[in-house]
Amino acid sequence: MYPLSLYIRNTRNLAAFETTTALDPEDVTVLIKGDHDSVRDLYNRYKILTKKPRFAMKSSEKIVVYPVIEKEFDGGKSLAEKSRNEHQVVKDLLYEIDNMSQDDPAFNGKLSFCFSEFDHHSTEEEQQHLPHLRKTLTNDKRQELGREYNKTKKFFPTR
Numbered sequence: 001m002y003p004l005s006l007y008i009r010n011t012r013n014l015a016a017f018e019t020t021t022a023l024d025p026e027d028v029t030v031l032i033k034g035d036h037d038s039v040r041d042l043y044n045r046y047k048i049l050t051k052k053p054r055f056a057m058k059s060s061e062k063i064v065v066y067p068v069i070e071k072e073f074d075g076g077k078s079l080a081e082k083s084r085n086e087h088q089v090v091k092d093l094l095y096e097i098d099n100m101s102q103d104d105p106a107f108n109g110k111l112s113f114c115f116s117e118f119d120h121h122s123t124e125e126e127q128q129h130l131p132h133l134r135k136t137l138t139n140d141k142r143q144e145l146g147r148e149y150n151k152t153k154k155f156f157p158t159r
Helices: 004-020 028-048 060-072 076-098 107-136 139-155
Strands: none
Touching: 028 060, 028 107, 028 139, 060 076, 060 107, 060 139, 076 107
């Protein structure tokens, strides 16, 4: 059972996302939002559980979506670079967390900080980048990117 605050937050995020998104299962913006929600869900489940979870930060966004951001956004090169740097910070923190014992006094603080960094990054993407991609790219292009995004998730490491 999930905490009420998690349910309310995810419901609010989904409702806001659904108002601007036809939930097409191949649309890259829908796929990215789903991945972000999976990480949020895992983190919230961790806070309830005692067993150390294994978190993953996929490279698919960097490989498939950030090059599109570079082309389609004003200031896209610097925006994509900022996003790549934020991604790397989270990946580095995840590496450190994976190599820590859950009994380490710094474990919970580092995990909370890591999630805070992830949440900032993903919220910015969901509120700014994904809606812009929905406006500027055709449905066919988003589906093409979605298929490529899913394909890269299978072949590239999570860290």
